[in-house]
Amino acid sequence: MSHIDARDVPADETSRLRLADGGLDYRVIAGEEIDEFLRASWRGFLDGEPTDAEIAEERALFDAQRRAIAVFDDTALQPLPVATEASWVSSLTVPGGEMPMWAISDVTVAATHRRRGIARAMLEGELRAAADAGLAVAGLTATEATIYGRYGFAPAAPAAEVSVDARRAGWGAADPRARVLFVEREQLAADLHDLHERTRLSRPGDVAGWERRWRQKAGLTEGTEKPREIRGVRAVDEEGALVGAMVFRLKEGKTYDSHLLEIGHLIAATPDAHAALWRFAITYDLVATVRADLQPTDDALPWLVADRRGVALRPHDHGWLRILDVPAALAARSLTGAFGVRLRVTDPLGLADGSWSVMQIGGQGVQIAPLEDSERVEVTLDVGALSAAFLGGVSLETLAAAGRVTGDAEKIAALSGALRAHRPPQLSLWY
Ligand SMILES: CC(C)(COP(=O)(O)OP(=O)(O)OC[C@H]1O[C@@H](n2cnc3c(N)ncnc32)[C@H](O)[C@@H]1OP(=O)(O)O)[C@@H](O)C(=O)NCCC(=O)NCCS
Structure with a gap:
């Protein structure tokens, strides 16, 4: 898609000088320094200390494609940077095709250094660097909706959180032709990857995936909470070809017959596969509630059930874009x-x-x-x-x-x- 390697894009000089004024060192880092970057990022997102195995898995992303920007304070007692930011050139689906997008992630500032303009310097620096490198758009997903508007980002690709009262909703459409089959987690990760790349160009706002994301979804990466609870199914069409996949967990409710089925990812290459996966979830024995996030805001689900009031669909901001x-x-x-x-x-x-x-x-x-x-x-x-x-x-x-x-x-x-x-x-x- 794009021939730009984000790791070759230098740190923005204006932001470097601005932060240097405050005694801070702002630069692109690589190699072993990424380990400290990741420890700082985990800390910034309020997580515990990552294990060596988690660091090794995440670092592979930076060794392969991602650019890491870090801000160091020489007076800090730990070798960790006090701020982090990652970027890479991804592909954004747009009406009629796809275009290169400067993807931004891992934006953190240490709690000891917050609200003194470090994030502003990093974000403005990133946008200048991306524009100088020839990118026409930058994108991110945000922890809070109030952070990024000031830099020209805006919510452009929403998603919907779906909650289904399974017994009330019931199934109200024709039986789908696709069959649903349980799969092992390795197969699940491979299916998700395959389906995402096959279908993402049909969803404006979607971006290219990466293998680690699918392994995380399938519970195969270090640090996944209760990975053995993760289940996966695939949908196959009448010829046996892969047409859909779903990751889910089952959680016991107040009574044994009121389980929650929480969908971690649902992807379908055909409307029939989409219907088959939802019917599988809604009609699961002993399940009272089905929940999923990041679904299309125009999902067909309310039209597939017997009682649409059993389906609550809440659209929310998700993909933020910034035209450069x-x-x-x-x-x-x-x-x-x-x-x-x-x-x-x-x-x-x-x-x-x-x-x-x-x-x-x-x-x-x-x-x-x-x-x-x-x-x-x-x-x-x-x-x-x-x-x-x-x-x-x-x-x-x-x-x-x-x-x-x-x-x-x-x-x-x-x-x-x-x-x-x-x-x-x-x-x-x-x-
Ligand atoms: C969000 C975060 C990166 C901000 O870092 P920071 O260095 O304190 O931010 P700055 O001092 O540069 O603030 C820049 C502007 O953003 C605003 N801002 C900062 N954090 C904000 C927040 N969490 N919500 C709303 N506004 C915020 C500031 O008020 C300031 O506004 P102004 O310049 O228009 O007056 C930092 O608080 C953090 O690491 N939070 C936890 C991790 C996280 O949520 N990261 C975002 C990932 S998407």
């Missing part, structure tokens, strides 16, 4: 229909601001050209608003109602229509 280069980002996705808009994007960090004429006529694809000073702007929006609407997850009319988009109502509607996507975006994993 407006023309490149708009050109990377397909836009719907014929339209023409003179657009201004504002960006407090100065990375993506500018004014352009954006138009699409007939089958010629989108044409984007900078506006002359004399040309009147028709629609103005901040970079976060454009990032939120980039995959069609929210309309510009909604953002206009929130004061994030201003201009001619007809032009707002025209651009909003162009950004609309055939399928609502969804991000199916954490990164």
Whole structure:
């Protein structure tokens, strides 16, 4: 997809100097220093001390692909950095294809060093570094919804938490043709990987997976809590081909016949496989409740059960995006229909601001050209608003109602229509 190796991208000089002013050393690290980085990241996310085996498994990601940024304070008594941040070039599914995305993760600042601008320096530095490296968009998943908007990120690929009162919901659709079979955990990890890569291009907002993520889901990595509780099934079609997989745990409720079936991951390559896996979960004997997160916000489940009031579906923010280069980002996705808009994007960090004429006529694809000073702007929006609407997850009319988009109502509607996507975006994993 992209030929950029994130590990070759240098630490941003502006942020390096800003942190150096406060006596802190901000740099890209590699090799054995990654071990201390990981210990600091575990601590930053309120986890216990990682084992050597956990460190070794996680470090392999950095040896292979990920770039680690760390901030050191010479006065600290431990060799751990006081702040961490990881990044790599991933692939983001967009309407009509995929594009390289600067993925950001492991953002932590030690509790001893919080609220003195270290995270701000790291985040701003990352965005400048990614833009300088030629990336048009950055992405992340967030622990808290209030952290990243100030840097121009916005929720763009939501997901839904689903809770099913299994007995009330019942099964209300035709019997799926796919069969569901239990599998060993090694097979489960391989199935998840295979299915994710086969299907992720059908979900705008989803990103490329990696082997360790699937091994974690399947309970095969060091540090997994109660891995032996993890069960897995695959769905196969009438020819026996793999069409779906599901990871789940069963937890006893107040009584032996009110178990909770907690889905760790559910992925289907066909609607029939999706139905087969859900029916398997909902009709599991002795199970009263089924729960799953990171499901599509337009999931078919309410249409598959006998009583839709047995299904509670709560959409929430999940995948956050930050456009770094407006023309490149708009050109990377397909836009719907014929339209023409003179657009201004504002960006407090100065990375993506500018004014352009954006138009699409007939089958010629989108044409984007900078506006002359004399040309009147028709629609103005901040970079976060454009990032939120980039995959069609929210309309510009909604953002206009929130004061994030201003201009001619007809032009707002025209651009909003162009950004609309055939399928609502969804991000199916954490990164
Ligand atoms: C979130 C975290 C990285 C912030 O680090 P920090 O160095 O204290 O942040 P900064 O001092 O640079 O603050 C930058 C801005 O973010 C705000 N901010 C920082 N942490 C915040 C939080 N948890 N929630 C909301 N706002 C936050 C600050 O108020 C500040 O705002 P301003 O510059 O607009 O006035 C740090 O608290 C942390 O490690 N938390 C635990 C791990 C975590 O949740 N990481 C995020 C992973 S997605």
